[in-house]
Amino acid sequence: MSEPTRLAVRKTYKLFIGGAFPRSESGRSYVVHDAKGAFWANASQASRKDARDAVSAARKAFGGWSGRTPYNRGQILYRIAEMLEGRRGQFIEELRTAGAGKAAATAEVDAAIDRWVWYAGWADKLGAVVGSANPVAGPFFNFSTPEPTGVVAVIAPDSPLLGLVSVIAPVIVTGNTCVVVASEPAPLTAITLAEVLATSDLPGGVVNILTGRRAELAPWLAAHMDVNAVDLTGAPADLVPSLEEAAAGNLKRVLRPEGEDWTADPGLGRMTAFVETKTVWHPVGV
Amino acid sequence: MSEHIFEYAPAPESASIVDIRPAYGLFINGEWVDGTDGRSFKSVNPATEEVLAEITEAGPADVDRAVTAARTAFETVWGPMPGRERAKYLFRIARLIQERSRELAVLETIDNGKPIRESRDVDLPLVAAHFFYYAGWADKLPYAGFGPDPRPLGVAGQVIPWNFPLLMLAWKIAPALACGNTVVLKPAETTPLTALAFAEICRQAELPPGVVNIVTGAGETGKALVEHPGVDKVAFTGSTEVGKQIARAVAGTRKRLTLELGGKAANVIFDDAPLDQAVEGVINGIFFNQGHVCCAGSRLLVQETIAEELLERLKARMTTLRVGDPLDKNTDVGAVNSAEQLEKIRTLAQIGEAEGATRWSVPCRLPEQGFWFPPTVFTGVAQSHRIAREEIFGPVLSVLTFRTPAEAVEKANNTPYGLSAGIWTEKGSRILWMAQRMRAGVVWANTFNKFDPAAPFGGYKESGFGREGGRHGLEAYLDV
Numbered sequence: 001m002s003e004p005t006r007l008a009v010r011k012t013y014k015l016f017i018g019g020a021f022p023r024s025e026s027g028r029s030y031v032v033h034d035a036k037g038a039f040w041a042n043a044s045q046a047s048r049k050d051a052r053d054a055v056s057a058a059r060k061a062f063g064g065w066s067g068r069t070p071y072n073r074g075q076i077l078y079r080i081a082e083m084l085e086g087r088r089g090q091f092i093e094e095l096r097t098a099g100a101g102k103a104a105a106t107a108e109v110d111a112a113i114d115r116w117v118w119y120a121g122w123a124d125k126l127g128a129v130v131g132s133a134n135p136v137a138g139p140f141f142n143f144s145t146p147e148p149t150g151v152v153a154v155i156a157p158d159s160p161l162l163g164l165v166s167v168i169a170p171v172i173v174t175g176n177t178c179v180v181v182a183s184e185p186a187p188l189t190a191i192t193l194a195e196v197l198a199t200s201d202l203p204g205g206v207v208n209i210l211t212g213r214r215a216e217l218a219p220w221l222a223a224h225m226d227v228n229a230v231d232l233t234g235a236p237a238d239l240v241p242s243l244e245e246a247a248a249g250n251l252k253r254v255l256r257p258e259g260e261d262w263t264a265d266p267g268l269g270r271m272t273a274f275v276e277t278k279t280v281w282h283p284v285g286v
Numbered sequence: 287m288s289e290h291i292f293e294y295a296p297a298p299e300s301a302s303i304v305d306i307r308p309a310y311g312l313f314i315n316g317e318w319v320d321g322t323d324g325r326s327f328k329s330v331n332p333a334t335e336e337v338l339a340e341i342t343e344a345g346p347a348d349v350d351r352a353v354t355a356a357r358t359a360f361e362t363v364w365g366p367m368p369g370r371e372r373a374k375y376l377f378r379i380a381r382l383i384q385e386r387s388r389e390l391a392v393l394e395t396i397d398n399g400k401p402i403r404e405s406r407d408v409d410l411p412l413v414a415a416h417f418f419y420y421a422g423w424a425d426k427l428p429y430a431g432f433g434p435d436p437r438p439l440g441v442a443g444q445v446i447p448w449n450f451p452l453l454m455l456a457w458k459i460a461p462a463l464a465c466g467n468t469v470v471l472k473p474a475e476t477t478p479l480t481a482l483a484f485a486e487i488c489r490q491a492e493l494p495p496g497v498v499n500i501v502t503g504a505g506e507t508g509k510a511l512v513e514h515p516g517v518d519k520v521a522f523t524g525s526t527e528v529g530k531q532i533a534r535a536v537a538g539t540r541k542r543l544t545l546e547l548g549g550k551a552a553n554v555i556f557d558d559a560p561l562d563q564a565v566e567g568v569i570n571g572i573f574f575n576q577g578h579v580c581c582a583g584s585r586l587l588v589q590e591t592i593a594e595e596l597l598e599r600l601k602a603r604m605t606t607l608r609v610g611d612p613l614d615k616n617t618d619v620g621a622v623n624s625a626e627q628l629e630k631i632r633t634l635a636q637i638g639e640a641e642g643a644t645r646w647s648v649p650c651r652l653p654e655q656g657f658w659f660p661p662t663v664f665t666g667v668a669q670s671h672r673i674a675r676e677e678i679f680g681p682v683l684s685v686l687t688f689r690t691p692a693e694a695v696e697k698a699n700n701t702p703y704g705l706s707a708g709i710w711t712e713k714g715s716r717i718l719w720m721a722q723r724m725r726a727g728v729v730w731a732n733t734f735n736k737f738d739p740a741a742p743f744g745g746y747k748e749s750g751f752g753r754e755g756g757r758h759g760l761e762a763y764l765d766v
Contacts, residue, residue: 070740071415074422078377114370121373121422124740128757129429141718268429284718286691 013187015044015211016194018057019204024212025049032188035099043187046212048220051179054208055224058151058177061205066148066175074123077173080200081116087196088113091161094189098160111263112165118266119169126174126271139284146275148175149253150228153221155214155243157234160186162262164193167233170270172206179208179227181218183234187211215239222246229253229274233260294608297615299402304393306479309340312348312502313485315355316495322347327504329478332399333612333621333656341478344501346510349470352499353516356441356468359496364468365438369425376421376463378491383414386487390480394452395612397479399621399657400575402613412737413456416755419739420460423760427465430757436764438466439542440518443511445532446481447524448474448623449578449679454523455481457754459498460739465763467519468497472511475504476624509535517541521762523580526677526703526748544752544762546580546744548677549705552698553583553734554720556691557592559710563732565599568683571708571734573607573619573661577681578627580749581706583734585674586685587694593687597665601646604661609650619681622657631659631680638664638673643684669700677703691716695723704746708734727753 013032014021026047034040046054065073084091088109095105127145134142152171157163160183171178182190194209210217218239222230223246230252235243240256247254255273309326311318325343330336344352364372383390390413391405398405427436442462446454451473462469473481481500488498501507505528512520513535519542522532526547536543553571555564571583588596612620622628639645643664652658659680667674667684674684688694698707707726709717717731727745730736737743742758744750752762 071418074418078418114374117373117377118370118425121424121426123422124419125422125426125429125757128740129431282718283715284722285715286719 010041013041013043013191013211015046015050016191016198016207016209017050017054018060018208019198021194025053030212032185034097040097041188043191043211046210046217048217050210051217051220052224054179054210055151055153055221055226057205057208058179059226061177061203062150065172065177065203065206068175070124070127073173073175074120076201077116077120077123077169080196080202081113081120083196083200084113084116087192090192091189094192095161098186098189108162112162115162115165115266116169119173122271123173126268126275130268130272130275134279141282141284142279144277144279146174146272147278149274149276150176151226152176152178152229152231152274153224153227154178154180154231155218155233155235156180156182156190157260158183158186159262160189161193163234163260164190166262166266167231167270168207170266171231171274174271174275176229176274177206179210179221181214181221181234182209182211184212184214218243219246222252223249225250227252229255231255231273233257294616296611298611299392299395299613299615301392301396301613303389304396306339306393306396310478310482310502311342312344312352313482313498313500314348314352315499316489316493319351321345327475329397329476331396332476332623333653335655338397338479341475341502343503344472344507344510349501349507349510349514350516352470352501353441353443353511353514355496356470356499357516359494360438360440360468363494364463364497365466367466369427369466372463372466373421373424375491375493376417376424376460379487379493380414380417380421382487382490383410383417387411387414390452390483392613393483394480395620397477398448398451399612399623401617401620403615403617404575409450409453412739413452416453416456416739417460420464423461424464427760427764430760432761432764432766436465436766439763439765440467441516442467442469442519442521442763443514443517444469444471444521445508445511445524446471446473448477449575449580451477452480452484455484457523458521461754461759462519462521462763463497465760467763470499470501470511470517472501472503472508475502478502512536519543519763521752522546526750529750542762544754545750546752546754547705547748547750548679548703549580549582549745549749550585550675550677550701550703551581551583551706551708551726552585552587553708554587554688554694554698554710555589555592555596556711556713556716557589558712559732560712561592561596561599564710565596565603567708567710567732567734568600569603569607572683573681574735576619576622576659578623578679579735580677581728581735583706583708584678584683586683587688587697588685589694590687590689593685597663597685600663604648604663607648607650607661609648609658609660610653619661622659622680625657627679628657628659631678631682634673634676634678635662635682638667638671638682638684641671641673643667643671643673669697675701691720695720699723699725702748705744705749706730
């Protein structure tokens with residue numbers, strides 16, 4: 001006699017704003033299919049208002065997060081790696097449901113964990129690598145340090161975990177906060193990642209994740225006057241010119257990379273794209 | 287004056303958290319092994335003179351075994367390992383230290399005599415932070431400014447002092463491992479216990495055998511280590527005298543050498559300094575860790591116009607220092623680390639009096655057992671006095687005065703040492719003017735004895751060469 005089959009409890013995939021998991025205020029969702037074309041789940045379809053709420057949450061979190069010591073931010077990013085490692089199996093399973101083979105899914109999850117570790121180490125080192133003491137020709141002590149740009153809107157690529165981690169980590173490690181529009185066809189892993197972020201001592205609002213239509217959300221974020229920078233990595237090519245134009249409205253810093261290889265050494269580019277250089281002068285003399 | 291101190295109830299930290307074994311072997315190739323010639327020595331609690339454990343004295347054959355194990359680990363495992371994986375081992379070690387921080391703090395206090403408040407709030411957080419910091423460098427070496435593919439040196443022989451036993455271990459081991467070297471480390475003979483506990487942490491982290499080897503012993507063991515032909519890099523923290531011996535021993539070989547040696551730091555106080563803040567800085571500068579600090583602010587240079595007032599405030603503050611049981615959470619000044627060090631402090635203090643300086647010691651009751659020296663200040667000190675020239679390495683402050691900034695610079699630099707300096711003034715431009723002229727590797731302004739893994743530390747002149755900490759600290763362990 002066999003046991004009666006236990007019915008699985010499914011997860012509702014919601015948004016991640018200000019450390020909480022609200023549904024879209026619009027009450028909309030869209031169907032996400034697994035690799036075999038079967039129904040997998042409904043993802044929230046975020047609205048303009050959700051995007052604005054996310055920007056508010058990111059702005060509110062900016063002062064606190066950018067004011068943390070680099071050491072503390074490094075500890076928290078490393079904690080994210082620890083939490084992700086603990087859910088390794090869950091992420092491998094999700095990537096496989098989305099169509100990845102076992103080896104590929106495992107490699108992607110492992111690389112994503114290691115990427116958090118890589119960026120965790122940069123928290124208290126970037127300043128030593130890109131900052132400088134400037135030998136000016138006068139009796140002045142003069143130094144330059146990188147400081148976070150502010151709120152960054154990130155249009156995430158379709159690489160559901162490694163690509164996503166690779167665009168979020170470099171933004172927040174330096175003290176920025178962000179609003180991320182997850183991959184439109186593969187949004188669910190982003191929300192599962194939000195569960196990792198929510199349990200890693202990362203303050204609410206540092207990372208906010210929206211799922212929905214990129215063509216609907218990206219223009220609002222690119223035009224939003226309280227967003228300081230935009231990462232167009234996952235923006236559809238036909239939208240990019242208009243997004244860049246919208247971003248010019250308050251001179252957002254725009255990152256528009258092409259042909260990203262998520263398995264390669266990430267370099268410094270994604271961090272330096274979202275920092276400002278501050279130079280301080282002070283006289284020297286008795 | 288001591289009766290003016292509030293009576294505090296004792297607040298001892300429990301020692302039950304530590305589990306000290308009766309005897310310790312050597313940690314070689316990931317295993318505990320006995321010494322080949324069966325010799326041993328005792329580690330003593332300097333606050334009680336109680337014997338804590340029997341420690342193996344490593345002879346030349348043991349050192350050779352350790353160096354061989356380190357060589358094998360370097361060639362087969364640690365050297366070829368991707369930086370990304372080395373990083374994760376170091377992060378593990380950092381986390382294990384954080385998790386066991388209370389135990390390690392208590393153990394450090396018992397073996398060293400330093401106040402638990404200090405080992406708990408300064409040493410251990412810095413130890414963990416140091417491993418965390420260098421863990422992050424392991425996979426980022428091409429970004430450190432030493433070329434696109436900097437290589438490790440090989441086997442590092444490291445000899446550390448007793449004043450910050452676990453912290454000095456961290457300063458040595460973390461950057462060495464991050465850069466891909468393997469190590470043989472000799473802790474000081476009076477404070478081996480936390481290094482031996484660290485060996486257990488390496489095991490818990492599943493660090494490959496031979497990457498870290500701990501050999502215990504005194505000067506002869508250290509000598510065998512630095513002179514071993516299989517060592518590629520020697521790193522030493524300790525006295526200038528021994529540093530010179532090591533420099534001679536290494537001369538003519540291809541070994542790389544970094545030395546972090548003694549100091550006689552000037553702590554310069556200008557008349558516009560906020561006096562209460564400056565007094566706290568002076569207290570911290572010289573009485574922190576019983577003055578067993580190579581960068582201690584042991585020469586107070588105070589501007590003549592405020593000297594009297596400052597000294598009055600300083601003495602009043604000194605009387606509130608609590609000297610005694612290092613495990614008591616209210617203790618400010620603990621035990622001197624050894625009978626030998628106590629003798630050295632006493633001798634130099636006597637010489638100070640004999641040469642004509644005026645001595646004032648806090649009238650505090652000292653425990654009957656153990657090694658103690660009351661916080662002491664000498665006034666009327668001349669530059670020629672030995673207490674103004676030699677490192678006392680104890681809670682003894684020598685006070686000199688100056689009139690002009692130029693005179694302060696002249697006096698501050700009038701020493702063969704050059705490890706650190708302090709400047710106290712409200713005027714930013716003067717801080718920077720002074721800092722430019724101080725021949726010292728670390729200059730603290732309106733603060734003192736601050737350490738951070740991200741900040742390079744090391745000396746000018748006879749305080750040694752090489753830097754520990756920060757991006758610069760990598761250079762000591764890379765073939766550049």
